[in-house]
Amino acid sequence: MVILAVIALVLGMFYGLSGYQISVLDYLASHTDYILYATMVLVGISVGLHESILEQMKKYHLKLLLIPTGIIIGSIIGGVICSFILNEPMRESIAISGGLGWYSLTGVAIGNLSGAEYGSIAFLSNLMREIISFFVIPVIAIKLNYYTCIAPAGATSEDTTLPMMIRYTDEKTVVFSVLNGVICSACVPVIMSVCYTIF
Amino acid sequence: MEILVFMIVGVLIGRFCFPKKLKKLNEKMQVFMTMLLIFAMGVMLGRRENLIHELSSLGFKSLIFCLIPIILSTIIVYFLTERFFDRDKEEGE
Numbered sequence: 001m002v003i004l005a006v007i008a009l010v011l012g013m014f015y016g017l018s019g020y021q022i023s024v025l026d027y028l029a030s031h032t033d034y035i036l037y038a039t040m041v042l043v044g045i046s047v048g049l050h051e052s053i054l055e056q057m058k059k060y061h062l063k064l065l066l067i068p069t070g071i072i073i074g075s076i077i078g079g080v081i082c083s084f085i086l087n088e089p090m091r092e093s094i095a096i097s098g099g100l101g102w103y104s105l106t107g108v109a110i111g112n113l114s115g116a117e118y119g120s121i122a123f124l125s126n127l128m129r130e131i132i133s134f135f136v137i138p139v140i141a142i143k144l145n146y147y148t149c150i151a152p153a154g155a156t157s158e159d160t161t162l163p164m165m166i167r168y169t170d171e172k173t174v175v176f177s178v179l180n181g182v183i184c185s186a187c188v189p190v191i192m193s194v195c196y197t198i199f
Numbered sequence: 200m201e202i203l204v205f206m207i208v209g210v211l212i213g214r215f216c217f218p219k220k221l222k223k224l225n226e227k228m229q230v231f232m233t234m235l236l237i238f239a240m241g242v243m244l245g246r247r248e249n250l251i252h253e254l255s256s257l258g259f260k261s262l263i264f265c266l267i268p269i270i271l272s273t274i275i276v277y278f279l280t281e282r283f284f285d286r287d288k289e290e291g292e
Contacts, residue, residue: 016245044209078268124261
């Protein structure tokens with residue numbers, strides 16, 4: 001799966017760099033939301049086929065919030081530490097780490113608010129978060145526990161990294177993963193506006 | 200939010216009218232769709248102007264901004280889930 005992902009990424013980059021225009025591929029590349037929606041229906045089917053899962057979810061209710069809370073706190077503290085290590089302003093540092101892997105939004109938003117260089121760092125670091133998550137999810141599933149696989153993925157745990165959860169964890173973790181992604185994605189713009197208000 | 204709606208549609212299909220024997224096919228389709236998503240991400244990156252330049256000048260800084268939050272999030276979530284969640288790591292294997 002990881003090897004396939006690398007091949008897909010490299011092929012995509014080559015195609016993008018080559019400047020060739022193949023209409024089917026261009027259509028796919030510019031309509032990723034449809035691919036994502038189709039994926040979500042397929043993931044939903046997997047969850048629906050697993051009969052006891054909805055009952056299990058009822059047991060958790062408020063605990064559902066623990067994972068996104070841990071991710072957000074960890075990422076914000078991470079941003080503070082990065083600010084000291086790299087000697088960068090606190091505002092930009094927390095806004096970048098608070099992107100939680102959502103590179104498209106943070107790259108553009110921070111670029112507009114703090115200039116192109118911070119926009120590029122926000123884009124690259126959040127993109128790296130997504131790509132690195134791909135590779136560490138299988139390791140975390142074996143060495144730590146299934147739920148912790150959601151932590152590196154952050155806001156991407158509802159879309160791009162979700163299939164890794166499906167492959168390497170169980171159906172229950174997959175549902176947690178989707179809910180975590182929704183909560184984290186909702187929090188990213190909030191973290192960013194709080195940063196630019198306070199600092 | 201749309202994502203949740205699509206997922207719920209899938210859950211209902213899976214629960215009430217999806218033939219169990221197609222389970223494996225469904226899993227294979229998920230892998231295929233993910234590869235399409237990653238391919239599309241690659242295309243977007245390849246078409247981004249200055250990507251190579253950005254990577255060479257800001258790559259290291261970006262990596263630090265990526266790794267430290269990942270490590271801290273992972274540590275905190277690990278302790279929270281070990282403390283408050285059932286240990287059912289082996290389930291489903």
